[in-house]
Amino acid sequence: MSTKETYKQKIEAELELAQAKLAEFKAQAKISTADARIKHAKQVEEIEQRVGATKAKLKELGEASEDAWEQLKDGVESAWSALSVAIRNAAAKFKD
Numbered sequence: 001m002s003t004k005e006t007y008k009q010k011i012e013a014e015l016e017l018a019q020a021k022l023a024e025f026k027a028q029a030k031i032s033t034a035d036a037r038i039k040h041a042k043q044v045e046e047i048e049q050r051v052g053a054t055k056a057k058l059k060e061l062g063e064a065s066e067d068a069w070e071q072l073k074d075g076v077e078s079a080w081s082a083l084s085v086a087i088r089n090a091a092a093k094f095k096d
Helices: 003-030 034-063 069-095
Strands: none
Touching: 003 034, 003 069, 034 069
16 A cells, blocks of 8 residues: 555544544534524534545545655645644533
8 A cells, every 4th residue: 555545544534533523513512502502503614614625635635646645745734734723622612
């Protein structure tokens, strides 16, 4: 298996975990009070956008040639980092 494929699989696995966390946040928002639901909706929307951006970067990386994928790796890392921060922020707000 190539380094590119191994890296892609790693990010895909992390993305699956992020999506599971997103589903958990959505479930928590559903059982919250109306005020909390409004507050949490913003967090959920941000995570959904970040998941979409990360998926797009990962798709771009997957379609890149073996020679070019390293150049796209930074974009994937940046998107993943932003998603991770959004999840941590949401987790903190859901605990409040």
